[in-house]
Amino acid sequence: MENEQLLEAYQAGDELAFEQLYKELFPSIYSFIFRYTLDEQLSADLAQDTMIQLQQVLEHFDSSKGTVKSFSFQIAYRMMLNKLNRQKKWRSLLPFLVPKEQFKHTSDDKMTIQHAIQKLPDKQRAVVLLAYYEDLPQAQIAEILQIKPGTVKSRLHTAMATLRELLKEEFQIEK
Amino acid sequence: MKNEFKDQDLKEYLDQFEVDIPKVPFKQKRSKWERLIDYMLSPAENPIEKWVELFGLKGYIVLPSILILIVTLIQAI
Numbered sequence: 001m002e003n004e005q006l007l008e009a010y011q012a013g014d015e016l017a018f019e020q021l022y023k024e025l026f027p028s029i030y031s032f033i034f035r036y037t038l039d040e041q042l043s044a045d046l047a048q049d050t051m052i053q054l055q056q057v058l059e060h061f062d063s064s065k066g067t068v069k070s071f072s073f074q075i076a077y078r079m080m081l082n083k084l085n086r087q088k089k090w091r092s093l094l095p096f097l098v099p100k101e102q103f104k105h106t107s108d109d110k111m112t113i114q115h116a117i118q119k120l121p122d123k124q125r126a127v128v129l130l131a132y133y134e135d136l137p138q139a140q141i142a143e144i145l146q147i148k149p150g151t152v153k154s155r156l157h158t159a160m161a162t163l164r165e166l167l168k169e170e171f172q173i174e175k
Numbered sequence: 176m177k178n179e180f181k182d183q184d185l186k187e188y189l190d191q192f193e194v195d196i197p198k199v200p201f202k203q204k205r206s207k208w209e210r211l212i213d214y215m216l217s218p219a220e221n222p223i224e225k226w227v228e229l230f231g232l233k234g235y236i237v238l239p240s241i242l243i244l245i246v247t248l249i250q251a252i
Contacts, residue, residue, distance in 0.1 A: 132189050160180065
């Protein structure tokens with residue numbers, strides 16, 4: 001069943017439909033947050049919190065205003081930014097709270113791309129992750145990030161150029 | 176928008192970034208204790224490690240010495 005059909009079923013009172021929706025959405029929300037933060041615990045917590053918040057508002061969700069997926073990503077992105085900003089404040093007060101970098105059990109290539117994505121400015125990183133890994137259309141990315149569709153395209157192109165620059169040496173070695 | 180990515184080399188690298196999804200059953204709500212325990216158990220950086228990189232094994236002495244000095248000064252004031 002499609003997300004929108006599950007939504008209708010849930011709105012009609014089928015509680016199991018939400019569990020199914022959770023199974024559909026949790027992996028992509030978790031992956032998005034993990035690729036953005038590289039923090040497993042934080043990603044699991046935020047993905048769960050997103051689904052809890054989604055469940056609270058879904059009963060009154062108007063599907064004509066967008067897809068369930070983009071709506072859930074909108075919640076996840078906002079929660080993630082709030083959490084990261086709060087962490088940044090705490091770490092400026094207590095610097096030893098810095099989490100360990102989680103570039104682990106990875107091949108060299110995977111580590112290289114993880115590093116490159118982490119080096120992207122925050123706004124560009126979000127666009128790349130949503131465009132490439134989630135394959136979302138421009139309008140939905142704009143909706144999630146609360147920016148203009150034209151900005152999505154320009155950020156994506158800048159991000160791709162930055163990534164190519166960051167990976168320039170790796171490309172040359174391979175050739 | 177994946178079709179915007181036309182650079183084959185870049186795509187190959189991006190494809191390497193796979194994610195292992197943990198199996199997390201849906202819970203209506205997590206208690207503050209659960210959150211605190213998860214937070215406390217998440218790995219954190221050892222603050223002395225950077226000093227050890229800078230000063231070698233002396234780093235284990237330098238940072239605690241500075242901290243002791245600061246505490247002593249605070250007490251003196």
